[in-house]
Amino acid sequence: MTATRPLRLLVLCASARTGSVNRALAEAVVRRLAAAGAEADLTGLGDFPVPLYDADLQGREGVPEGAVRLAERLRDHDGLVIVSPEYNYSMPGSLKNLFDWVSRIKPWPTAGVDGLLMSASPGPVGGHRGLLALRVPLEGIGMRLHPTMFSLAKADKAFDASGGLADPGDGARLDAVLDGYLTVVEAVTRYPAARAALAARA
Numbered sequence: 001m002t003a004t005r006p007l008r009l010l011v012l013c014a015s016a017r018t019g020s021v022n023r024a025l026a027e028a029v030v031r032r033l034a035a036a037g038a039e040a041d042l043t044g045l046g047d048f049p050v051p052l053y054d055a056d057l058q059g060r061e062g063v064p065e066g067a068v069r070l071a072e073r074l075r076d077h078d079g080l081v082i083v084s085p086e087y088n089y090s091m092p093g094s095l096k097n098l099f100d101w102v103s104r105i106k107p108w109p110t111a112g113v114d115g116l117l118m119s120a121s122p123g124p125v126g127g128h129r130g131l132l133a134l135r136v137p138l139e140g141i142g143m144r145l146h147p148t149m150f151s152l153a154k155a156d157k158a159f160d161a162s163g164g165l166a167d168p169g170d171g172a173r174l175d176a177v178l179d180g181y182l183t184v185v186e187a188v189t190r191y192p193a194a195r196a197a198l199a200a201r202a
């Protein structure tokens with residue numbers, strides 16, 4: 001038996017607001033991933049500062065450090081979980097802008113990255129429409145997005161005093177989505193090594 005390392009997941013929260021419900025969800029996700037035996041690193045857009053995309057600026061100065069740093073973090077991880085608010089039925093412009101910059105790096109740092117999309121909103125739909133919109137650019141730059149997504153409705157009332165999900169039904173739904181995603185990431189991450197080991201034995 002060969003020892004296997006824990007899966008490494010980057011959790012990117014697209015809201016830095018004080019009291020952000022998406023941040024609360026991202027923190028709950030990190031705790032649940034750790035409980036499942038994975039290593040989860042929580043980051044936010046503030047860790048990857050970039051100006052508004054400007055082709056002339058790119059021509060003069062190249063791709064900004066913030067986008068290069070995200071590309072490096074993607075390389076160091078087995079998957080990317082994005083937890084994002086819905087803005088006007090779509091994704092926050094700041095999130096799209098960051099990935100627009102990342103897409104200027106070739107080959108695409110996002111190509112073949114296994115992604116999982118999540119949202120939280122005080123509203124009744126939980127930001128799900130924003131995730132449907134977010135799939136389009138991310139799949140356009142080669143990400144392999146998990147088919148199932150998680151949206152938390154009425155999120156301003158969904159957390160208990162210790163930051164956990166107050167409704168056990170929400171917790172069970174979140175765990176089911178994470179379990180399905182981890183199964184895929186594990187297969188993608190481990191299978192090439194297993195195949196090489198089998199080939200070496202043959």
Ligand SMILES: Cc1cc2nc3c(=O)[nH]c(=O)nc-3n(C[C@H](O)[C@H](O)[C@H](O)COP(=O)(O)O)c2cc1C
Nearest residue numbers: 015017020021022023085086087088089121123127
């Ligand atoms: C510009 C803007 C647009 C918004 N559009 C939506 C929307 O389409 N759907 C929705 O459910 N909430 C919408 N909201 C409300 C956000 O869901 C709410 O502010 C939420 O708390 C933002 O996430 P955060 O708490 O993680 O910052 C919008 C908020 C802003 C600032």
